[in-house]
Amino acid sequence: MATNVLDLDSSIATKECFLCEHENDYLLQIFDNLSEISDIENTFQTMYKMLKCRTKQPLDKPHPKISFEDFQSHFENHIVSLRGCIIRDISAIKALQDNMLQTIYKTENGASASINAYIRLSKHKVSLASKLKTVPKLQVEKMKPYEFT
Numbered sequence: 001m002a003t004n005v006l007d008l009d010s011s012i013a014t015k016e017c018f019l020c021e022h023e024n025d026y027l028l029q030i031f032d033n034l035s036e037i038s039d040i041e042n043t044f045q046t047m048y049k050m051l052k053c054r055t056k057q058p059l060d061k062p063h064p065k066i067s068f069e070d071f072q073s074h075f076e077n078h079i080v081s082l083r084g085c086i087i088r089d090i091s092a093i094k095a096l097q098d099n100m101l102q103t104i105y106k107t108e109n110g111a112s113a114s115i116n117a118y119i120r121l122s123k124h125k126v127s128l129a130s131k132l133k134t135v136p137k138l139q140v141e142k143m144k145p146y147e148f149t
Contacts, residue, residue: 018065019074027051031075032137036087044072086132093125 019027027047034043048063048071057063063071100118104111 017070017074017078019071020078026054028079028081031079032081032083035081035084036132040088044068044075047071047075083132083135083137086128086135090125090128090132093121093128097121097125 027050030047030050031043034046038046048068051066051071052058052063055063062068097118100114100121104114104118107114
């Protein structure tokens with residue numbers, strides 16, 4: 001599960017990272033585009049498969065220099081994306097609202113405080129969604145065909 005705090009003093013942040021040393025704009029573009037339409041686990045699985053395809057690695061074998069755990073750790077701990085943060089916040093608010101609805105339906109009295117909190121969370125979710133529309137999305141560059149001579 002992704003954390004919302006980037007701890008630069010942790011051993012994860014100080015560990016050498018192959019992806020940090022070899023920046024890949026393509027992966028950042030894919031991460032930016034997939035993060036809002038897919039859950040985070042599927043996003044990482046898809047991106048890891050795409051990395052293996054681009055580096056010509058068989059899909060059933062681990063990447064020779066990057067394990068899936070290192071790949072996931074890179075995007076959770078080394079990359080800070082405004083779009084990703086907003087999307088995680090919206091997902092967290094949605095989960096809170098689902099829990100609040102269950103509580104509201106179970107209680108007969110005293111639900112007014114929960115209803116007010118639910119409404120405030122809805123307003124916050126709408127403001128985050130409108131903010132998300134203003135943050136530009138990275139455009140995925142198409143792969144260039146091989147030139148044959």
